[in-house]
Amino acid sequence: MRVSTQSKSFQQDWRWHLKNAVRDLxxxxxxxxISLSDFKSDFPLLVPFPYLNRIKKGDLNDPLLLQVLPTVEENNExxxxxxxxxxxxxxxxxPKGLIQKYRRRALIVAAAACSINCRYCFRRHFPYDRSRLNQEKWHDLIQHVNSDKSLREIIFSGGDPLILPDKFLEDLILSLNRIAHINTIRIHTRLPVVIPNRINPELISWVKKCRKKLVFxxxxxxxxxxxxxVQEYLSKIKLEHTVLLNQSVLLKRVNDSSKVLTLLSEKLFETGILPYYLHLLDPVKGTAHFSVAASKGMEIIKELKGQLPGYLIPRLAQEIPGLDSKHTFFY
Ligand code: SF4
Structure with missing residues (x-):
């Protein structure tokens, strides 16, 4: 039974899709x-229907399926x-929930959960219980942001920050509105791509109330x-004070070709989104089978340059702990 995302009004709430997501093989x-061999992982399967409906039936190599399917390769040491x-x-x-990797920017680990479990996730082993924002103590965190005058940008990350209730997100945004030295709020999210109607009227309402530059x-x-x-819903948050960007992870068998990434950049642009980073995979336990060498990444970017204008070419990047910014490759 495939679920149409349009047909029944009770299915229109994004939380319905999350609750009724597919969680077993x-x-x-x-x-x-398709036929699948049983595999139990401590990072469970999670895929909601609006995303699952984009996977081609009967195709074990579908690039969207490969991103969500638990496999025995995850056990490889x-x-x-x-x-x-x-x-x-x-x-x-x-304060709990705050990470500061780079100067002038701080990241709030706002939520512990996501709407989808991507097998290559760089935070698949992250101890969210210990390290995420405590919803009762968020004022402490805002106070810290208020007192650190060096900060210019606050990044909401996770998990997926948009999994939080809109009322809570609105409170955070309104509090940050009052801090003069913060000029940008950035939200890293996959949820509206997985369940597009997460862009609901409540979300649009707090987006409109944000007085800072708001980068998605x-x-x-x-x-x-x-x-x-996806195009219809994402276009609803393209406003005067918002900027829409995309980051991808370079993944073996999913998008490790210039043909696929050219199409991706073109579709992003059609949707009003600019490509930002193409990340090399972080070496997280259980994800090595997705890895693509940096040399191949650079080769792909060279090929993209022959196909696309400069503004549609993502920067190939890698996060290396201890550096004062992401490492980007020159080619
Ligand atoms: S944090 Fe991002 S990459 Fe990881 S599971 Fe959630 S959506 Fe996927």
């Missing part, structure tokens, strides 16, 4: 008419692939992730 196999390659779990003196960084890896519905 047998159901996934039935829905997609590969040297260098560890639990916390970005060293985000080191203790700090900052979506996470889209393949052009098939962008259908008409």
């Amino acid at each position: 047998n159901r996934l196999a039935n829905e997609l008419e 590969v040297p260098g692939y560890i639990l916390d390659p970005l060293q985000e779990q080191k203790p700090t003196n900052l 960084v979506f996470h889209i890896n393949h052009p098939n992730e962008i259908n008409d519905e």
